Amino acid sequence: MKISIPRSEDVGIDTVTLRLPYVGDRLSTSYCQTITSDGEVRPGASHSISLKGKNGAHTVKAWHLPNSQELKIEGTPNGYVYGQNLFSDSNIHASCERMLRRMSRDDRLACVFTTNSWRSASVDRVDLFINLRFEDNREAAKVLKQLGLQFAAQHKSVAIYATSAYWNPGKGKSYQVICYAKGLQLQAKRQRMQTKNEFLDKITDEANGIVRIELRLRKPELEKLGLTALTAWEANTPRRLFRKYFERLPIFNVAWGPIRAEELGAFSMAERRFYSLYKLGAPLDEHYAPRIIRKYMAKFRSFGIDLNVPSATAEALQLGELFSASNRIATVPEWMLAAGRAPGVLKKIGRAEQRVLHRLRRRTRSTLGPTLDRDPPGLCAYLGEREPHFGRG
Template sequence: MGIKISTDAWVSVDTVKVVAPLGDLLSDPFPDFSYGQKTSNKITIAVFGMRNKVEGRYLLHNLAIKHDPVKNVLIVEGSPAGILLGQNVFGERNPMVAGYAMLRYACEKLKLPISDQLYSRWAGGDFKLERVDLAVNFRLSNREKVTAILKQMGLQLVVQNVFMRKARTGIYYAPGKGAPYSIVCYEKGAEMQHRLRSVLARGGAIDRPYQRLAARCRNVLRIELRLQRQELKKLELIEANAWDDDIAHEVFKEYVEKMPVHKVLRVVERKEIWANAKTAGKLFMIAHQYYPGPMTDIYRGDSYKTLRSRYGKSWGVDLKVRPTALPSFIPSLQISDVQGNEAYPFSFRWVNAIGWDRLPTPPDTIVEGVTFNI
């Protein structure tokens, strides 16, 4: 039960934070950067470059750029696919490749004096990644199913008393407050429509391919894994050259599949379990499923915990959260009807326009071979 990520699911890199050494490049201030002093008790402890900004297409997916002349590093944070392709629905799967492409784009856009030798070092992964966001898009049959899933996931997290909060178009989960990683699940279409309205309200313009893509994402459930510096260091993935084409999928699968959104099971509906259970087990199933009060009304002392553990192991399920903890109008969804062969509605002219040596070749579908069982 729970979220299952198949071996061929396309995991895209979204936001990354790149910290790139400037090597022999002098640490003098860059032109057009504003610099300020960071002080403590009137004693200067460091001098940092203030954030600069490179605006993305439609004023979306901007890059935040900072130069630290003390550590002699350049810090760039943003979405490589967003800044280079004009959208972040799909993108490159290797954070090193994506991070370098974004880093080079930012330097060229700001006309920074970076040598070919330094670019070559960066291309080989000689920089750090202090944030990596990985994402998978689930295309479901309709938007109502997306909202129903998000509602059920949120309710399951609430009744388990884990750290979570509701975002504008979805839910945010972390294993604890201040945790070094988090998982965000949301309606991708609704988020893109919000961005569209924001751009139009500022007097901007958005071309038709992006509008069509936003419309096609109306029934897409997006799940993002956001890894911060501490977690990347723990995984030994803070160095960009530690990544390859497959690691992102492995990491995403490991973290998302252990997200606690699978702990509600309607065991009576599992025919194979019911057929093989003895009378005591069947009575436990019925009580677990339908009894409106606490199970300790029926099973005294520690007997409930003992039976819950025994049957859970025997049946291969988790019985910690009961279906009665959720409103009856939220179904126990079995999502196996993910639609494949859904081609993107426009050519990848944005990809071809940037002259990337290695194109972030997207799949022909938004999602392939993914099973999502709650």
């Protein structure tokens, strides 16, 4: 099934796993050791260093791998930097640069990173996503229930849960597509945290009704695509990849209810006979050879109807129509950009507004003096400027 993604920024970056060359000192954590069969003790990887992000809601982990002289880093860059991963951007270079810049402010990693560290990084995993907005969490749960039925009907490697569905070609060793109710996930996470946080409450409300479609690309698939070097990723790469893999998903409309004259009008007589037997629940293998059944199944898929799914008695959600509507793609709300809690730039402002904001910058810095080494949250977004580069803070 094809999906319309009108803007490259509609595809976000979630979790990434990076490896960076590192020949420095051991990190301030314990290390593993391995003992060979002849009793030789060899140094192993370090235990992870965990770095809490903004609001403490997202953690990035770092490991030292002495044998390969590398650092391994895993986490969601935008969740770590902005305190939320509901909305992101498609610029993987900027996302990783921001993550490494924030990590460099931690005393345990202060001397590890430089401004251009990301340019030498290799990629072991990237998660890309889009958010589709439905009316509320209840409708999102219904959509996922229907999606789970359609995935299961394909007799492929899938995993179905109450509010999520996993499409796992080759048991998910190279890539997976995960569909889940983001609003319900954040709701459950907030309940577990048991702390008051106005921003996280607002994020949870913003996620109401969102179904996230997530493409998880692992190292074997990235090697096939020639995208293991971070510098190999271009501006349109996330959107191009997401379209390519989304088309492989068995998301179609399905048949429901009694046979209706209006739905038969576009079919040939032979197709009408096949479709009518299918809707009546007749055993198709008693009427057609396997080759003919496959032929008609493929034909109806070209019409956007999946006959692998048994015909429903009650009206069923037509996921082919629901998922293909580009106006369902959720975009970053302006309040989040203004608060500096999401990557991106607010709509263009006039010269008078720019002068006001520049005066605000000077006034803020004169008040806080040397304690402020960068602009207040959201000010760079208002001014349409890049955020500052590496520096302790």
